[in-house]
Amino acid sequence: MRMEKPHKSKTLIKDALALSGSPFMPGPGSQAPRSLISFSGGKDSCLALYRARKAGFEVTASLTALEETGLRTRSHGVSRSLMRVQALALNLEPHFIAATWSDYESQFVEQLGHLRDAGLQHAIFGDIDLEAHREWEEKVCVRSGLKAQLPLWKEDRQYLVEEFLGLGFKAWVTCVDGRFLDASFAGREFDRDFIQDLPKGVDACGENGEFHTFVYDGPGFAYPVSWRSQGLGAYTSPPEYGRCTYHFDWLDCASP
Numbered sequence: 491m492r493m494e495k496p497h498k499s500k501t502l503i504k505d506a507l508a509l510s511g512s513p514f515m516p517g518p519g520s521q522a523p524r525s526l527i528s529f530s531g532g533k534d535s536c537l538a539l540y541r542a543r544k545a546g547f548e549v550t551a552s553l554t555a556l557e558e559t560g561l562r563t564r565s566h567g568v569s570r571s572l573m574r575v576q577a578l579a580l581n582l583e584p585h586f587i588a589a590t591w592s593d594y595e596s597q598f599v600e601q602l603g604h605l606r607d608a609g610l611q612h613a614i615f616g617d618i619d620l621e622a623h624r625e626w627e628e629k630v631c632v633r634s635g636l637k638a639q640l641p642l643w644k645e646d647r648q649y650l651v652e653e654f655l656g657l658g659f660k661a662w663v664t665c666v667d668g669r670f671l672d673a674s675f676a677g678r679e680f681d682r683d684f685i686q687d688l689p690k691g692v693d694a695c696g697e698n699g700e701f702h703t704f705v706y707d708g709p710g711f712a713y714p715v716s717w718r719s720q721g722l723g724a725y726t727s728p729p730e731y732g733r734c735t736y737h738f739d740w741l742d743c744a745s746p
Contacts, residue, residue, distance in 0.1 A: 522548040525612040525639070526585075526605050528627070529554050531568055531576050533661050533680065534616035534642060534695070536705040537654050539580065541641035542614045543710065549614060552582040553601055560588035566664050566702045567738040572717055575743055576704075579711045591731070595630065602634035612637045618697050619644055647695040651685065659708030662717075663701055668724075668735035670700040677722055677739035704741055716744035 525542065529535050529552035542549050554573050557564040563573060570586060577584035585605065587597040602613060613636045617623040624640060631638040642650060654661075661680040666673070670692050678684050680703050685694045692700050707714040720740040727734045 522546055523612050524610045525549045525614055526551040526553055526602075526610050527582070527614040528552075528616070529573075529577065529582070530563060530566055530616070530702070531573055531705060532566060532616075532703040533654050533659065533705055534618065534650075534697075536580075536616075536659060536661075536708065536710070537650065537657075538614055538616035538641045539582075540657070540709050542639065545641065547612060547614065547639070550581075550583060551585055551605055551608075551610060552577045552580075553585045553587070553598075553605065553613075555594065555598065556586055556588045558588055558590045560586070562740070565699075566704060567740050568664060568704050569740075569742040572704075572715070572741055572743045576706070576715050579713055579715050581710075581712065595626075599630050599633050602630060602636055606635045610636070612639050614639050614641065616640075616642055618642050618647060618650065618695060620697065647693060647697060651694045655682065657709050659705055660714075661703040661705045662741070663739070664704045664741055665702040665736055665738045667700050668737060670698075671737075673722065673724070673737040675701060676737040677719060717741050718744045 525547045527535065527539050527542070527549050529539075531554070539549055554563060556562060556570055560570060562569055574584045585601060587601050589597040613627070613631050615627045615638060617627065617640055624638075624643070627640070628638045663676055663678045663680050663684065666675045671689070675684070675687070688694060696702065704717070706717060718741070720742050723738050723740060725736050725738060727736070
């Protein structure tokens with residue numbers, strides 16, 4: 491695996507561990523809030539998990555949405571078995587839903603309710619600044635009796651990329667949206683070379699859905715997650731979802 495050269499940001503990077511004064515912090519002297527994380531396995535999810543735990547949240551479970559076959563994550567193209575291995579490496583109890591877009595919300599709310607009944611109080615999300623996403627997350631949490639927490643909310647996107655790489659996380663680009671990036675961007679390491687190669691106008695965080703990642707090592711991992719590529723492929727969404735083409739590097743657990 492290629493080693494990264496040390497990188498010095500042009501601006502001082504805020505201490506990601508110091509979240510004092512933020513409404514995200516648990517109250518002084520309070521018991522660590524038991525929490526779950528809505529988990530894609532990508533860089534924003536992992537950075538949100540890292541921040542939540544550093545802020546004092548006891549994050550013990552992950553909830554991951556799979557496509558209706560239950561075999562893979564819809565947007566990232568990662569197998570259920572590999573998502574399970576990743577969750578366990580992060581000391582998370584993995585939970586899944588398998589849903590179509592039409593019943594996604596009802597299944598998500600139902601599973602949140604089960605986790606609330608198990609004693610969890612908060613749900614962590616990795617969104618950065620898309621208001622529609624936050625509104626939906628707060629809505630489903632209210633319906634489920636949980637409180638939504640967004641550790642990355644309104645942070646500078648470029649700063650978050652620098653923080654993620656500076657902390658030593660390792661991630662692989664598993665999917666790109668063909669409207670923004672060609673197939674050559676799928677199946678690459680998410681590093682500064684990848685970011686430098688992005689066309690003008692493509693967000694380095696991929697917050698607009700330009701690309702998705704799978705994190706396989708970094709802070710909080712008990713061990714690096716071994717994986718293998720099952721090959722590159724393309725998927726075109728149905729007309730009601732824009733007939734958009736997505737390029738995937740389909741990931742699964744490494745061969746025994």
